[in-house]
Amino acid sequence: MPPLPAPESPTKLRFEPTRAAGLARWDHFASRGLRSYAGRRNHDVGPGERTEVSELSPYVRHRLVLEAELVRGALDRHPFQAVEKFVQEVYWRTYWKGWLELRPAVWRDYRQALAARLDEAEREPLATRLQEACAGRTGIDGFDDWVRELLATGYLHNHARMWFASIWTHTLGLPWELGADFFLRHLIDGDPASNTLSWRWVVGLQTPGKVYLARADNVAKYTGGRYAPRGLATDAAVPPAPPPPPASEPSPLATPPAAPAALLLTEEDLHPESLPLDAVEVVGVAAGHAATERSPLGAAPSVLAFTRDAQADALARTQALVGRFGAVPRVLPALDVEPVLAWCRELGVSTVVVPYAPVGPARDRIESLRPPLAAAGVALYQIRRQWDASAWPHARRGFFPFAERIPALLRENGLG
Ligand SMILES: Cc1cc2nc3c(=O)[nH]c(=O)nc-3n(C[C@H](O)[C@H](O)[C@H](O)COP(=O)(O)OP(=O)(O)OC[C@H]3O[C@@H](n4cnc5c(N)ncnc54)[C@H](O)[C@@H]3O)c2cc1C
Incomplete structure (x- = not known):
């Protein structure tokens, strides 16, 4: 596998890893691009000052900015019909999270298949072809630039992600799991x-019988003629795969006791101020992350830098709320048993509360802590936000039946 290319400077991030920067980006987009989003969002004008889309995903991904805040902000400015498309796109994220939450085996299967593919990628003929693709040396107009943009900025426009994934699998014939892994390592x-799930959708695993094929005229149209790739695949075999597994129920959560507790943040939710902590008396807050476990190959330095600094930003905000959150916040050297136990002993607590970590590396880490902490007399509780709890149970089928529930979901979240 090619080594991870280092960005020019890991500290010089295009996306400043603070909530304030996320809110400023939102204000910028809300006043310039939100109203025309439905008609303009598919246009990729290239890196720079985009207003066709919000470029808020690094912030929403880590919940430096909340989905509910974007929706409320949109609805405060315009009637629902005028911003419906934007609200729907925000709910795509929620839908995907819920869909995977109800089918965790899909993530496990992906990770297993990825391990096998990474093994194959150690040898020819895959090794060289993969290296060429990851270095942006395929000669395919557009694709090579998207590789460079991804490595330099940690972001790609949604349409570019779709074209990229289609070319990777259908034109270059590379395994989709390696493409998904390449994205996961580099996207902030x-x-x-x-x-x-988006990669699965492109290759025809998510909606059985349907694949997504990038077309040269579509690329040219939506990049303002910047690219006119030649030789793109014009058809693709639908993979012989079973339909996705049936949905389970979201895992029930025990309520934390009304007792002093330590609040442990992961990269999944960095807005502790708005957590539904109810009767929990938080006496200390710390953060740790599992971003290095996004892939067996780790994560790009810029991804790690963003995650680390975003956590520092969340902790700094809790300092301003010190009366509510107790002791001085801290960064744990790792999401491991020993540092967590030492911190609990220091605080004199036997309860740790964690904002719910959905399926993925942070969840795996948290669950691995549970038995040894319990053995040491420390109980671990996860708390789920109303936004997720109301929506995830409906991610049982396709997005369109889910989308029909959006008005009801908005009402349930006090936004309708
Ligand atoms: C192959 C592929 C891989 C992708 N990988 C990721 C990923 O790892 N992480 C990720 O957050 N998104 C991923 N997406 C979805 C989508 O491309 C990004 O969320 C979007 O491009 C983010 O840019 P934005 O903030 O400017 O979006 P905007 O268009 O401004 O949308 C606002 C917010 O809505 C959410 N959103 C919008 N479109 C989608 C979508 N199609 N799916 C899910 N959420 C959406 C995002 O949180 C986004 O920040 C992927 C899409 C494809 C096709």
């Missing part, structure tokens, strides 16, 4: 649900 918004 890299997300187990949105990423894996």
